[in-house]
Structures are given as C-alpha cells and as structure tokens.
Amino acid sequence: MAGSSAVHGSAERIGYITRVQSFSACHRLHSIHLTDKDNKEVYGKCNNPNGHGHNYKVEVTVRGKIDPVTGMVMNLTDLKKCIEEVIMIPLDHKNLDKDVPYFASVVSTTENVAVYIWDNMAKVLPPNLLYEIKIYETDKNIVVYRGE
Numbered sequence: 001m002a003g004s005s006a007v008h009g010s011a012e013r014i015g016y017i018t019r020v021q022s023f024s025a026c027h028r029l030h031s032i033h034l035t036d037k038d039n040k041e042v043y044g045k046c047n048n049p050n051g052h053g054h055n056y057k058v059e060v061t062v063r064g065k066i067d068p069v070t071g072m073v074m075n076l077t078d079l080k081k082c083i084e085e086v087i088m089i090p091l092d093h094k095n096l097d098k099d100v101p102y103f104a105s106v107v108s109t110t111e112n113v114a115v116y117i118w119d120n121m122a123k124v125l126p127p128n129l130l131y132e133i134k135i136y137e138t139d140k141n142i143v144v145y146r147g148e
C-alpha cells in the first residue's frame with residue numbers, strides 16, 4: 001500500500017536504546033558540609049570510616065531519531081566506547097571518594113554517581129541524545145537521573 005510505504009520511508013521514528021554496564025567500587029557516605037556527629041546521624045552505618053563496596057549496575061539510555069538509512073539511533077559499539085571512557089576507566093575498582101576528584105567535595109550517594117555519569121556522558125555523546133542514567137546500587141536500591 002502506498003500510504004504505509006510512505007510512513008515507513010519518511011516519518012520520523014524515535015527510538016530508545018540502552019546499554020548496561022556493571023562496575024565495582026567502594027565508598028563512604030560523608031558530607032564535608034556536616035559535622036562528624038551529624039554525618040553519623042544522617043548516614044548511619046554507611047558513614048563507617050572503613051567504607052563499603054557495591055557491584056553497581058548502570059543502564060545508559062539514549063533517545064533519538066532512528067536513522068532511516070542506518071536503522072540506528074546511534075551505533076551501540078560507539079555507546080560502548082563512551083561507557084568505557086566515562087564509567088569503567090574512572091570508576092571501576094576505585095575508591096570513589098579517594099580516587100575520583102569529583103567526589104572529594106561531593107557525597108558519593110548513588111544520586112550523585114548518576115549525576116557524575118550523566119555530566120560526563122553528555123560531554124562525549126552527540127548533542128541531545130542522552131536520555132537517562134539508571135543505577136542499581138543493589139538489587140533493591142535504584143536511582144534514575146534524567147538531567148533535570
């Protein structure tokens with residue numbers, strides 16, 4: 001049918017594609033803006049100076065036009081390279097608070113890890129493609145950040 005071929009050939013289709021990446025890191029929840037006493041009260045066991053570790057799982061989602069020629073929003077192989085640069089090299093097997101300069105003054109909550117990943121992914125991806133960063137800190141603790 002002529003109508004349906006026109007839709008498939010020219011209408012703009014928007015797709016969402018996601019790549020999942022796991023990384024391991026340790027951290028301690030501690031705010032430089034709080035006293036030691038208040039840190040203990042706010043963060044409880046997570047303020048323990050010895051820190052603790054997580055096997056984080058991150059889902060990076062991009063949203064964009066499905067290119068009618070390539071059939072892709074973006075090449076997932078390119079997204080994989082961005083994730084290596086932004087997540088794996090700086091964060092995997094690291095102490096977030098000591099090894100990542102950003103977290104020297106920013107508490108390493110999963111919310112802030114999501115913001116860190118968003119800001120750095122936005123720098124390496126084509127403009128306006130990044131849609132969502134979702135982090136599973138544990139199976140039960142999940143954070144979503146969409147750049148708002």
Ligand SMILES: Nc1nc2c(c(=O)[nH]1)N=C([C@H](O)[C@H](O)COP(=O)(O)OP(=O)(O)OP(=O)(O)O)CN2
Pocket residue numbers: 029046052108109110111137138140141
């Ligand atoms: N809003 C946030 N709250 C908490 C964060 C965070 O990133 N954002 N992080 C933590 C700790 O890092 C901690 O690792 C998680 O604590 P908790 O939920 O107590 O740990 P579990 O999920 O392992 O606990 P279960 O015993 O399995 O319920 C705390 N809060």
Ligand SMILES: [Zn+2]
Pocket residue numbers: 027046052053054
């Ligand atoms: Zn933690």
